[in-house]
Amino acid sequence: MGLIAREIERAGIPTVTISVVREASVRTPAPRNVFVPFRLGQVFGEPGAVAQQRAVLIDALGALLRLSTPGEILDLPYRWKRTVYRDPLGPA
Amino acid sequence: MAPVGGLERSWHRVLAVLYGRLPLLSARAARAWTSEESTEIPWSPARIQLREASVALVTSAGVHLKHDQRFDMENPEGDASFRAIPGDTALRDLMITHDYYDHRAADRDVNCVFPLERLRELAGARMIGRVAARFIGTMGHILGAQERRLVTETAPGIARLLVADGVDYVIAAPG
Numbered sequence: 471m472g473l474i475a476r477e478i479e480r481a482g483i484p485t486v487t488i489s490v491v492r493e494a495s496v497r498t499p500a501p502r503n504v505f506v507p508f509r510l511g512q513v514f515g516e517p518g519a520v521a522q523q524r525a526v527l528i529d530a531l532g533a534l535l536r537l538s539t540p541g542e543i544l545d546l547p548y549r550w551k552r553t554v555y556r557d558p559l560g561p562a
Numbered sequence: 563m564a565p566v567g568g569l570e571r572s573w574h575r576v577l578a579v580l581y582g583r584l585p586l587l588s589a590r591a592a593r594a595w596t597s598e599e600s601t602e603i604p605w606s607p608a609r610i611q612l613r614e615a616s617v618a619l620v621t622s623a624g625v626h627l628k629h630d631q632r633f634d635m636e637n638p639e640g641d642a643s644f645r646a647i648p649g650d651t652a653l654r655d656l657m658i659t660h661d662y663y664d665h666r667a668a669d670r671d672v673n674c675v676f677p678l679e680r681l682r683e684l685a686g687a688r689m690i691g692r693v694a695a696r697f698i699g700t701m702g703h704i705l706g707a708q709e710r711r712l713v714t715e716t717a718p719g720i721a722r723l724l725v726a727d728g729v730d731y732v733i734a735a736p737g
Binding site: 471474499509530535559 | 578581582583585588589591592603604605606607608612617620622623663664665666667668670671673674675677680681683684687689690700702709712713716717718720721722724725729730731732733734735736737
């Protein structure tokens with residue numbers, strides 16, 4: 471994913487890349503990296519978990535403006551089902 | 563008896579479930595992985611407010627339109643091609659072809675890996691300007707000659723398409 475993100479970034483479009491394997495972001499960093507400790511195959515959250523999916527997506531968008539160093543990793547504080555996700559758009 | 567290719571694909575799916583459940587396996591694989599990428603990390607400053615921006619999703623989760631050609635699961639080096647996915651695609655028109663991660667959750671709700679509906683909701687709430695005209699689907703697990711193809715051909719092709727569509731920001735995510 472990082473290789474594609476780098477090419478898009480090189481073409482002039484800012485990118486943010488989400489990862490659930492922090493080691494991969496460390497070894498082959500994309501321009502902007504967001505790490506979320508979720509499972510492979512459920513990077514944005516569980517099926518139907520709208521607030522959880524929105525939270526990850528909105529944090530990734532925020533990282534576009536927040537991260538300022540190439541290769542930087544933002545660690546999201548979520549703990550899968552143990553986090554209560556406050557929905558930024560209100561009840562789904 | 564199942565053909566050899568079928569057995570191999572079944573084994574890949576078993577591994578995919580294991581990797582999904584045991585994060586240490588993925589971390590070990592990431593440490594062992596070497597690629598051709600250079601050490602220089604390109605950077606384009608973010609200059610546009612989100613509420614004015616066109617945002618595209620790029621996924622390596624093997625998402626594509628049902629009527630598009632499936633990703634090649636027979637080549638052990640993967641399939642470095644990409645599929646364009648219109649931003650207004652109905653979820654029922656999407657499917658996933660990818661044997662190297664457990665996509666049963668995403669088969670039920672593709673937003674788990676490709677949050678198309680969530681992005682549309684953000685556009686509706688004016689948190690972003692708009693959903694891009696086209697998104698991009700690829701499959702991860704790209705090795706050897708396919709990785710070279712990804713770097714020299716596919717990734718520049720994806721970048722050209724997104725630039726042509728006037729995309730301001732990209733969210734890239736794996737399966």
